[in-house]
Amino acid sequence: xxxxxxxxxxxxxxxxxxxxxxxxxxxxLSASLAASLTEMVANLTIEKKGYGDVEEEMKVVAQDAFQLxxxxxxxxxxxxxxxxxxxxxxxxxxxxEAEKRYREEMIQRSLKQATLVPMxxxxxxxxxxxxAGKTVAKGNKNTISDGAVGIMVARTAVLSALYNVKINxxxxxxxxxxxxxxxxVKELEQSALQKEKELLSNINL
Numbered sequence: 001x002x003x004x005x006x007x008x009x010x011x012x013x014x015x016x017x018x019x020x021x022x023x024x025x026x027x028x029l030s031a032s033l034a035a036s037l038t039e040m041v042a043n044l045t046i047e048k049k050g051y052g053d054v055e056e057e058m059k060v061v062a063q064d065a066f067q068l069x070x071x072x073x074x075x076x077x078x079x080x081x082x083x084x085x086x087x088x089x090x091x092x093x094x095x096x097e098a099e100k101r102y103r104e105e106m107i108q109r110s111l112k113q114a115t116l117v118p119m120x121x122x123x124x125x126x127x128x129x130x131x132a133g134k135t136v137a138k139g140n141k142n143t144i145s146d147g148a149v150g151i152m153v154a155r156t157a158v159l160s161a162l163y164n165v166k167i168n169x170x171x172x173x174x175x176x177x178x179x180x181x182x183x184x185v186k187e188l189e190q191s192a193l194q195k196e197k198e199l200l201s202n203i204n205l
Contacts, residue, residue, distance in 0.1 A: 002025060010029075024161065025075075028078075035069035038135055042059070058135070058138070061135060065128065065131050068128055071124060078117050090107055115172065118168075119165050122161040129196065136151065166185060
């Protein structure tokens with residue numbers, strides 16, 4: 001499992017002449033790092049003098065960030081596995097018309113799954129941005145830069161995951177699926193950029 005590798009091992013594996021792990025897995029990792037930072041800032045706010053009025057809220061933020069981090073770590077492998085399924089489908093036999101139809105069906109099915117995985121990563125990364133924003137606005141002021149990094153890294157994760165969605169859509173033939181996902185992509189891109197601007201406006205360094 002990719003998530004079980006050391007940082008050095010993971011970086012070396014990305015650098016290999018292989019399509020996986022690639023940008024999708026890196027996007028998931030980035031989002032999980034942002035969730036970790038968010039969790040850290042929340043934990044450094046809990047039970048600290050002067051932050052009693054936001055303690056319960058920070059406990060919720062920490063728990064939500066933990067759950068997202070766990071989900072996003074799993075997505076590191078899910079993304080690579082989904083693309084590997086696409087590659088496997090392209091290698092199915094195609095000697096007969098029946099085989100060609102089956103191969104195309106499997107390619108299209110695996111492409112949709114390879115699209116939905118990074119879509120979920122982008123959606124989760126948006127949630128991480130919102131949580132990180134709460135830590136910047138209400139959390140321990142000594143860790144405000146960490147919260148800001150969480151916001152920015154999560155934003156990058158959103159946009160990065162969506163690039164993986166868009167490149168997969170180019171090979172999908174289901175127009176209804178393309179239209180639906182494309183609309184969601186546009187909304188998420190706009191949301192990520194707007195949220196980053198709004199959330200970072202709370203910082204005065």
